[in-house]
Amino acid sequence: MTTLSSSDDKQDRETEKGRLEEAFEKCDRDLDEQIVQHYAELTTAIRTYQSITERITSSRNKIKGVKENLLSCKMLLHCKRDELRKLWIEGIEHKHVLNLLDEIESIKQVPQRLEACMASKHYLHATDMLPVSFIKAAQGPPQ
Structure with missing residues (x-):
């Protein structure tokens, strides 16, 4: 092309053009010959390329949907953060109350277990069952 544009002679241009x-x-x-010879491989390659392109497009659309869903979830969680914090604190309080109730239940069973230990002459084990506050209360007021 550069030869055609730089040539001054019309005949040189025609020769170069020919x-x-x-x-x-x-x-x-x-x-055309290469296409005829390799038609099967060419069509296989084109189909494979098309399949890969479709998969990539599908994956991109799915990723876009996942990103949108994540952003939506993030916004919902952000809106519900105060409510979640309140529920979390309530859960901690309920757990503490359950622990206290378990302790009370355990303390309720101390007299029966204490009597069983005393009857079997396991005095050391019996004293281990008594909470410190019971021992102080049994000793009476401080003098």
């Missing part, structure tokens, strides 16, 4: 056209036609024929 050579270019011949080369183009030869390339076109060679390409």
Whole structure:
């Protein structure tokens, strides 16, 4: 192309143009032959490429949907943060109350277990069952 534009002589341009056209036609024929020879491989490659492109597009759409869902969840959690904090604190309070109730239940059973230990003469084990506050209360007021 540069030769055609830089040439001053019309005949040189026509000669160069003819050579270019011949080369183009030869390339076109060679390409047609290659396509005929490798038609099966070419169609397989095109189908594979198309399949891969469709999968990539599908994956991108799915990722876009997941991102949108995550943003939505994030916004909902942000809106519900105070309520979640309140529920979390209530859960801690309920857990503490359950622990206290378990302790009370355990203390309720101390007299029966204490009597059983005393009857079997396991005095050391019996004293281990008594909470410190019971021992102080049994000793009476401080003098």
